[in-house]
Amino acid sequence: MKSVNTSSKVFGAQVTQALRARYNWMIEEGLFQSNGDGTFSYDRNLEKQLTDREKATEGQRLSQELGKPMGRIVRYENFEGKLTGSVTLSNGDKFAVVERARDFALVPWRPVLERHIGKQVGGISRGDNVSWSFGRDRGLSR
Numbered sequence: 001m002k003s004v005n006t007s008s009k010v011f012g013a014q015v016t017q018a019l020r021a022r023y024n025w026m027i028e029e030g031l032f033q034s035n036g037d038g039t040f041s042y043d044r045n046l047e048k049q050l051t052d053r054e055k056a057t058e059g060q061r062l063s064q065e066l067g068k069p070m071g072r073i074v075r076y077e078n079f080e081g082k083l084t085g086s087v088t089l090s091n092g093d094k095f096a097v098v099e100r101a102r103d104f105a106l107v108p109w110r111p112v113l114e115r116h117i118g119k120q121v122g123g124i125s126r127g128d129n130v131s132w133s134f135g136r137d138r139g140l141s142r
């Protein structure tokens with residue numbers, strides 16, 4: 001464990017140095033812009049950008065684990081697959097992992113899905129929400 005000098009001058013300098021390094025990293029990543037006067041600004045959609053990056057990273061990890069590419073669910077189109085689990089991002093957003101024959105997709109989670117893990121599910125994407133169908137409600141009616 002690294003020790004930290006807590007005397008106010010040294011500690012303050014360490015905090016300032018850490019913040020500067022973090023700001024520089026954010027600028028390099030294109031997440032912050034320097035205003036040239038020692039201040040920084042960022043886009044209104046920064047949180048969405050970070051969430052999308054983390055979701056893509058989780059998708060890459062799952063792709064290697066499952067041996068399938070990550071696909072996407074097309075808005076207003078039906079989809080079906082096996083609900084194999086979930087992933088939770090650092091901001092608390094949770095996504096269902098729906099495996100299909102050739103790929104898998106990360107779909108917004110709802111608590112009702114918990115009891116359907118390991119089962120076939122279907123649904124229709126409506127943007128950030130999904131209308132789910134389970135069991136007999138899925139597919140063509142008889």
